[in-house]
Amino acid sequence: SQKIEQNSEALNIQEGKTATLTCNYTNYSPAYLQWYRQDPGRGPVFLLLIRENEKEKRKERLKVTFDTTLKQSLFHITASQPADSATYLCARNNNDMRFGAGTRLTVKP
Amino acid sequence: DGGITQSPKYLFRKEGQNVTLSCEQNLNHDAMYWYRQDPGQGLRLIYYSQIVNDFQKGDIAEGYSVSREKKESFPLTVTSAQKNPTAFYLCASSGRRAINEKLFFGSGTQLSVL
Numbered sequence: 426s427q428k429i430e431q432n433s434e435a436l437n438i439q440e441g442k443t444a445t446l447t448c449n450y451t452n453y454s455p456a457y458l459q460w461y462r463q464d465p466g467r468g469p470v471f472l473l474l475i476r477e478n479e480k481e482k483r484k485e486r487l488k489v490t491f492d493t494t495l496k497q498s499l500f501h502i503t504a505s506q507p508a509d510s511a512t513y514l515c516a517r518n519n520n521d522m523r524f525g526a527g528t529r530l531t532v533k534p
Numbered sequence: 535d536g537g538i539t540q541s542p543k544y545l546f547r548k549e550g551q552n553v554t555l556s557c558e559q560n561l562n563h564d565a566m567y568w569y570r571q572d573p574g575q576g577l578r579l580i581y582y583s584q585i586v587n588d589f590q591k592g593d594i595a596e597g598y599s600v601s602r603e604k605k606e607s608f609p610l611t612v613t614s615a616q617k618n619p620t621a622f623y624l625c626a627s628s629g630r631r632a633i634n635e636k637l638f639f640g641s642g643t644q645l646s647v648l
Contacts, residue, residue, distance in 0.1 A: 431576075457634050468624050468639025469577070476634075514576065520584060521592065522567060522628070522637055526576035 427453040429517050431525035439533055444502040446528045448515030451496065455517035458498045460489055463512045463527065472513075473500075505532045537561065540625050540640035546648050547612065547619060555610045555643045557625035564629065566608035567637065570594060571622040580623075583608055612645065620646050 428451045438444050448458065456477050461469035475482045475491045475498065482489045488501040502509050512527040538559040547553045557566065565584050569577040579592030583602040597616025602608055608627075612619045622644050626637040 434574075459636060461637075466622075466642070466644075468626070468642055469637070470639070471636035474634065474636060516637075518634070520565075521579060521582055521590070522626075523579060524569075524577040 427451070427517075427519075427523075429455075429515060429523055429525045431515060431528050433528045434526070435529045435531070437531045437533065438505055440506060442505055444505050444509070444530055444532070446500040446513050446515075446530065448498040448500065448525055449496060450498075450517060453517075453519075454493065454496075455519070457518060458489075458491060459516045459518065459522075460487075460498075460500050461514045461516060461524075463514060469514055469524075502530075505530075507532050507534050538625060538627050538638050538640040540623075540643050542643060543641070545643055545645045547645060548648050550614045552611055552613050553619075553645070555612070555623055555625075555645070557608045557610065557640060558606055559608075559627045559638070560606060561627055561638060562605070563627035563638070564605070565627060566602070567626040567628075568592075568598075568600065568608070568610045569624045569626065571624060571642075577624060580610065 430449045459474045460472045463469040473489045475489045486503045490499045512529045514527045516524045541556045567582040568580040581600040583589035599611045624642050625640045628637045629635040
């Protein structure tokens with residue numbers, strides 16, 4: 426079956442460091458991958474979308490990469506801040522959007 | 535303001551009771567989705583609809599039902615057949631060619647069993 430997986434359940438880092446989150450997919454090749462942020466008790470909010478023919482996408486302190494050989498997307502937050510603490514979800518869409526389980530990021534001051 | 539509205543924010547269900555969660559959007563989106571989220575877990579797809587009067591089952595449709603009579607509305611009924619309904623329910627919408635379009639989410643409904 427087609428799967429999208431986020432390997433790390435939780436990630437703790439120090440303020441100012443770069444956070445790197447991983448999203449792996451198996452048994453299919455998505456044309457796009459999306460990343461969302463979710464705060465406790467709230468709905469996810471869209472952050473970035475990357476196409477399979479794009480190696481990298483940036484938005485302010487955020488960077489997403491897409492490696493079709495490794496079947497993996499990496500999500501980076503540079504110069505992390507405590508306000509970046511949240512759960513980050515990757516998702517793929519074949520007209521039925523499926524999400525990974527998410528990685529809970531905690532940035533400590 | 536354009537957006538997607540879920541109500542109520544909190545809902546309690548008695549044993550054997552059906553309850554309906556409301557989802558309304560004024561974004562003129564064709565596609566709408568329902569997800570269930572359990573504590574510390576990701577989003578699991580219950581049902582989705584790409585167009586009015588049509589919908590498809592997701593991964594965990596058993597014990598749930600939906601309707602899509604209007605473009606703006608996609609209500610979810612949690613039936614008595616759903617034995618473990620306690621969860622956070624999220625509704626979302628996107629443009630019809632959702633393969634490259636982002637989802638907009640509502641603020642969610644927390645359903646608990648009395």
